[in-house]
Amino acid sequence: MQQTRQCILQILKDNGTATVDELVKALSSSVGDITAVTVRHHLEILRGDGLVAAPTIRRRTTPGRPQHVYSLTDKALELFPNNYRSLAAQLLFQIKTQLPAHDVNVILEGVADQMASTLPPSDAPLPVRLNQVVEYLSHLGYHARWEVCEEGYMLLTANCPYHHLAQKHDELCLMDMRLVSKLLGGIVPRRVSHMAGGDESCAYLIPEKITQTS
Numbered sequence: 001m002q003q004t005r006q007c008i009l010q011i012l013k014d015n016g017t018a019t020v021d022e023l024v025k026a027l028s029s030s031v032g033d034i035t036a037v038t039v040r041h042h043l044e045i046l047r048g049d050g051l052v053a054a055p056t057i058r059r060r061t062t063p064g065r066p067q068h069v070y071s072l073t074d075k076a077l078e079l080f081p082n083n084y085r086s087l088a089a090q091l092l093f094q095i096k097t098q099l100p101a102h103d104v105n106v107i108l109e110g111v112a113d114q115m116a117s118t119l120p121p122s123d124a125p126l127p128v129r130l131n132q133v134v135e136y137l138s139h140l141g142y143h144a145r146w147e148v149c150e151e152g153y154m155l156l157t158a159n160c161p162y163h164h165l166a167q168k169h170d171e172l173c174l175m176d177m178r179l180v181s182k183l184l185g186g187i188v189p190r191r192v193s194h195m196a197g198g199d200e201s202c203a204y205l206i207p208e209k210i211t212q213t214s
Helices: 003-015 020-027 036-048 084-098 101-116 126-139 171-183
Strands: 056-058 067-069 144-149 152-157 190-193 202-207
Touching (some): 003 036, 084 171, 101 171, 126 171
Antiparallel strands (some): 056 067, 144 152, 152 202
């Protein structure tokens, strides 16, 4: 990313919010002389990239026009270092250490059910529902797609959002099975390939004669 825009993101991260004038002042020590017009240009690019939120109004305590205040979006916050993977690994390790396997599975099934509950129920034909499921899973980072096959339909996910964890905790793969089933309205698919096992994708076969579960 261009240096000035990187600096703007860092300033907003450090301060939470900033006006154009405040950004100009802060940038002068890192990139040299810069005008308010140039800062606004960079802000518009960052907004177009979904990294800076639409400005809000800050009322002055002294006479003068209200000021526009800029802040980062959640998407921008993901650009900064975080410790999510390590935290998730430690939490999962502690859960498995402290609880029986059955209770661990119950917890992860609950996670899958909660995730699936954000996609509204649908009585649409299965191909339409598959389109909805693919869009939802892709939004979560699974890079999903579906295709017709001889036995019915195949739902494929080409990316595992927690691949490194799944290598050591196959309970997460069972959680994904539960998630897919719930997203399909209780249809029980059959997993025919498995990324954690070395396959290129996770593939779930949904036969023409389907079985449903609660």
